[in-house]
């Protein structure tokens with residue numbers, strides 16, 4: 001049998017999701033953004049077709065696949081111009097963490113809805129004063145000694161899709177009863193809980209998903225709002241962060257492929273001298289480089305997904321970071337070159353590429369910045385000393 005990077009099932013999934021993406025496309029997203037709506041029709045249809053929960057366990061309504069399958073869904077929707085950012089958060093981070101570490105009740109309460117898209121969960125780790133240094137987060141949970149409830153207080157920033165979400169998986173800290181030190185813990189916080197407030201951040205981003213600043217003011221949560229084990233919070237957190245990185249890579253590769261395809265189409269037709277501009281190597285070579293960079297990033301994303309789905313969290317950690325880095329850089333360059341290829345038209349609303357310049361930068365910053373990945377590889381992989 002010939003060696004295949006992707007199975008026939010994966011190829012079939014790609015083709016099927018690409019067909020759904022083509023039905024909606026960039027115009028649909030542009031319209032929903034202009035109307036200030038969410039991409040509900042696409043989300044619901046993808047949910048009905050089983051694409052939103054491909055990675056979640058079958059016994060809870062999911063497709064029984066892994067992050068390899070979910071990343072294909074996001075990449076292909078993005079390639080069609082209609083990415084769903086909340087796939088990175090709801091099924092990939094929150095679904096994974098609950099499926100792997102949640103109690104039986106949490107799994108039954110959340111996974112079927114996250115799988116078919118009828119329920120949605122956002123994810124909140126970033127804080128205004130901690131930023132990339134998540135060891136500095138101060139959102140703190142303490143127990144009410146009388147009821148056993150949790151009381152959660154803190155602030156979060158840049159949390160995506162809170163207005164679409166039923167709950168937010170919040171990363172907080174609790175005090176270790178023995179040592180008094182603070183340890184990370186994950187809580188499911190309903191968006192209608194008392195003391196939970198959200199404020200939209202005015203982003204210079206043309207996207208259907210908005211970012212929010214959150215204030216949690218003694219939000220009272222039942223004891224079972226804690227996900228999994230109080231003493232294994234860090235392990236659970238990392239289990240969710242690898243899928244987040246792999247999915248951000250998929251988001252970036254999809255956007256890069258979309259922009260590149262637009263540029264190639266234009267470069268084949270547009271003629272200002274004797275031959276189409278795509279015949280000039282100054283236009284053709286950077287597009288060829290962008291294609292190569294996107295293909296290389298995809299290969300690393302597939303490696304990371306493969307390791308993660310095989311249960312190798314440590315191996316997946318390095319590969320997921322590298323994939324996110326490579327995909328973010330490839331996306332930024334592909335979008336930049338696509339805009340340039342269209343000349344003045346690259347900056348018109350009609351051709352719709354200029355807004356991707358800002359959107360592409362998200363993949364360089366979030367969920368972990370380019371520099372923090374270079375730090376990780378410098379220290380963890382290369383064994384170089386730390387400066388911070």
Ligand SMILES: Cc1cc2nc3c(=O)[nH]c(=O)nc-3n(C[C@H](O)[C@H](O)[C@H](O)COP(=O)(O)OP(=O)(O)OC[C@H]3O[C@@H](n4cnc5c(N)ncnc54)[C@H](O)[C@@H]3O)c2cc1C
Nearest residue numbers: 123124125126131132158159160362366367369371372388
């Ligand atoms: C569109 C969007 C959506 C997001 N969605 C979510 C979400 O749903 N949930 C969530 O929790 N967060 C979300 N985030 C937040 C995102 O994860 C953070 O923006 C990111 O982790 C960087 O943190 P920061 O913005 O505070 O930057 P900072 O940490 O302040 O960093 C600023 C700059 O300094 C650099 N820097 C910092 N430390 C070092 C160092 N040691 N060495 C070298 N350089 C360094 C960084 O690389 C960066 O370039 C989102 C962000 C965006 C833009």
